[in-house]
Amino acid sequence: MPRSKNTDTAATIKDVAKESGFSATTVSIVLNNAPLARYIPPKTKAQIEKAAKRLGYRPNIFARSLRSKRTHTVGVMVFDMTDPYCTLILRGIENALYQESYLPILTDVQNERSRFERYLEMLLGRQVEGLIVIANWLYTDINLLSDLQKTKTSTVMIGREVGAGTFSSVIVDNEAGGALAYEHLYSLGHRDIAVLRGPKTLSDSDPRWQGVRKFAQSKKIEIDPRLVLDLPDSREPMSCFENGYKLVTELLKRKRTFSAILAFDDLSALGSLRALAKAGIRVPEDCSVVGFDDIPTASVCTPLLTTVRQPMEPMGSQAVHILLEAMQAMQETKAFAPVHRRLAPELVVRESSGRVG
Amino acid sequence: MPRSKNTDTAATIKDVAKESGFSATTVSIVLNNAPLARYIPPKTKAQIEKAAKRLGYRPNIFARSLRSKRTHTVGVMVFDMTDPYCTLILRGIENALYQESYLPILTDVQNERSRFERYLEMLLGRQVEGLIVIANWLYTDINLLSDLQKTKTSTVMIGREVGAGTFSSVIVDNEAGGALAYEHLYSLGHRDIAVLRGPKTLSDSDPRWQGVRKFAQSKKIEIDPRLVLDLPDSREPMSCFENGYKLVTELLKRKRTFSAILAFDDLSALGSLRALAKAGIRVPEDCSVVGFDDIPTASVCTPLLTTVRQPMEPMGSQAVHILLEAMQAMQETKAFAPVHRRLAPELVVRESSGRVG
DNA sequence: TCCCGAAGTTCGATTTAAATG
DNA sequence: GCATTTAAATCGAACTTCGGG
Numbered sequence: 001m002p003r004s005k006n007t008d009t010a011a012t013i014k015d016v017a018k019e020s021g022f023s024a025t026t027v028s029i030v031l032n033n034a035p036l037a038r039y040i041p042p043k044t045k046a047q048i049e050k051a052a053k054r055l056g057y058r059p060n061i062f063a064r065s066l067r068s069k070r071t072h073t074v075g076v077m078v079f080d081m082t083d084p085y086c087t088l089i090l091r092g093i094e095n096a097l098y099q100e101s102y103l104p105i106l107t108d109v110q111n112e113r114s115r116f117e118r119y120l121e122m123l124l125g126r127q128v129e130g131l132i133v134i135a136n137w138l139y140t141d142i143n144l145l146s147d148l149q150k151t152k153t154s155t156v157m158i159g160r161e162v163g164a165g166t167f168s169s170v171i172v173d174n175e176a177g178g179a180l181a182y183e184h185l186y187s188l189g190h191r192d193i194a195v196l197r198g199p200k201t202l203s204d205s206d207p208r209w210q211g212v213r214k215f216a217q218s219k220k221i222e223i224d225p226r227l228v229l230d231l232p233d234s235r236e237p238m239s240c241f242e243n244g245y246k247l248v249t250e251l252l253k254r255k256r257t258f259s260a261i262l263a264f265d266d267l268s269a270l271g272s273l274r275a276l277a278k279a280g281i282r283v284p285e286d287c288s289v290v291g292f293d294d295i296p297t298a299s300v301c302t303p304l305l306t307t308v309r310q311p312m313e314p315m316g317s318q319a320v321h322i323l324l325e326a327m328q329a330m331q332e333t334k335a336f337a338p339v340h341r342r343l344a345p346e347l348v349v350r351e352s353s354g355r356v357g
Numbered sequence: 358m359p360r361s362k363n364t365d366t367a368a369t370i371k372d373v374a375k376e377s378g379f380s381a382t383t384v385s386i387v388l389n390n391a392p393l394a395r396y397i398p399p400k401t402k403a404q405i406e407k408a409a410k411r412l413g414y415r416p417n418i419f420a421r422s423l424r425s426k427r428t429h430t431v432g433v434m435v436f437d438m439t440d441p442y443c444t445l446i447l448r449g450i451e452n453a454l455y456q457e458s459y460l461p462i463l464t465d466v467q468n469e470r471s472r473f474e475r476y477l478e479m480l481l482g483r484q485v486e487g488l489i490v491i492a493n494w495l496y497t498d499i500n501l502l503s504d505l506q507k508t509k510t511s512t513v514m515i516g517r518e519v520g521a522g523t524f525s526s527v528i529v530d531n532e533a534g535g536a537l538a539y540e541h542l543y544s545l546g547h548r549d550i551a552v553l554r555g556p557k558t559l560s561d562s563d564p565r566w567q568g569v570r571k572f573a574q575s576k577k578i579e580i581d582p583r584l585v586l587d588l589p590d591s592r593e594p595m596s597c598f599e600n601g602y603k604l605v606t607e608l609l610k611r612k613r614t615f616s617a618i619l620a621f622d623d624l625s626a627l628g629s630l631r632a633l634a635k636a637g638i639r640v641p642e643d644c645s646v647v648g649f650d651d652i653p654t655a656s657v658c659t660p661l662l663t664t665v666r667q668p669m670e671p672m673g674s675q676a677v678h679i680l681l682e683a684m685q686a687m688q689e690t691k692a693f694a695p696v697h698r699r700l701a702p703e704l705v706v707r708e709s710s711g712r713v714g
Numbered sequence: 715t716c717c718c719g720a721a722g723t724t725c726g727a728t729t730t731a732a733a734t735g
Numbered sequence: 736g737c738a739t740t741t742a743a744a745t746c747g748a749a750c751t752t753c754g755g756g
Binding site: 024 | 737738739740741742743745746747748
């Protein structure tokens, strides 16, 4: 009755073989339920399984991956983990992968090219079977894309539609969102709406503005260009807050009249809130404010922020599902045409918007 | 001149051997700068390195780990990734590991026991060389600890001091923080200070309160027990916001007079801000509010929140350094006594606190 | 055990081909 | 040929040992 085991090191397949009295081959076949397992009598299977359990056998994934070339991991690259916009997307990714027994390896690029390169190397070195990139960074760097394109790893981008021929993507429908926000304010009776447009280099900026413009056009509304302000470019994640504050403060000084602010995102909306408070303007009684994103802060600030929500968790899980399909295709060496998903945003009415007074 | 290469699959050490004209052994020795590399002439080294680069050779980490038993990865378990308190700690961890060329494998337990168990299995299966646990969860589950203790993997806990005999830990000095907050309000002239104590099951709650109490004692201040409120237990991450709001609203109804609120954390401070705003009480003119943590929201809400900052990034990096030492000791099969670090908090004075009016 | 390099074994699991009755 | 089992080759790198200058 072989019993003593080296307790210091994990049990291997050979230990299970010895313990059960069968060969390593048979153990492998049984435990993996391989095709050949058909021919193995239930009794043998039971014995092997019992032995494996008794020893607490856990296959060594390095040996396994070395042989099978499969790793059951996917790489996830975030450009800035501290961006509140990320965490819920990560949640969505995480949950979807968890169900499929895939392990995400998460890397935080911190908006640095060198980190991007090094982490990409690391992930490829670990033979991730796929890649999800959360592109919440503030500048387009075409070189990063080419790095990515050289990879033959299936890739899905979240938050950006770039290299559309190569990568799949999941983004929010920014145009619809812009229209949603404007429509909300318009339907509350607002006619003098200040618009804070996003930084030029950010790909979300233009479509949101187009949404606003098209809605205005359809209603034959004239947008006063003096009420349209531009947030400057910056790599600082908090810059939109600062700049939202500054732009609204200046606008106030110029004595332009407006009864509402349509901000580019929640951060600039928060900056607006601050500027209005400093000027003694009540929200929403004297002025309404609408944000975009629905970051966690939007539901704990005072007043609670009305905003256009990006469906972050669905974006994450959709990305995973696309990726899994692409990986599947890759596995079977079939072609896979990149898919581009555009999810609908949702208006969340809270306290910062109200009827024009 | 051997040139054609199977472009479909990654180059192996044998390919480099063939390309350079040396044996796989020599290639391995050179590329790893192993002890024997001393004897190898620079010319050989150069040739091999050039060949490696030419082929884009990247060692297969599965083969490597299989042999060497080293993985250069550490597992990181977070109990709730969406908790804003986490991300900066993760930054600290990430940066410290990056410098040492370790890769973190991050898992989000989502406060679920089953996920904890499964992820722990996964991480151990991947032979992480160490484990960092960010214990920002709201309930003590002693069983989790025993799961962890069974592991012989070096472990550092952040945010909690439990199983002190087994695990190292890094926490903020909550007592000092409580005192800091109270002292700040006291020095601004406040004498009627409402205190929102944390949920009973949360390990941070008591020491913060002790800090307050001891400071009051030292100044011979009598704390009015009717101004001391308790946040109820809850597993909901946002509960402190809701409950802070409720407690302050009720306190206001009872017509207790107070000129300041010392909240358990930033979320309950935010809830307080909201309650005060609804009641038409201005902050800080009519009432001061101090939080704890310094979550990102604290610097974008209106008014900006005065708070006691936890040094999140240092906490993360300290944890890494402790872990690295523990791993080193483990490697050399030396004993390693758990170390317990308690970092000093820092008062951040912003806009929500002012002289008693 | 100086200097240089290579053949062969090992890690743990999978898989192919083949050996039993 | 069939059901049942297994020895041996394989994955890629690292390490031990060995053989000539």
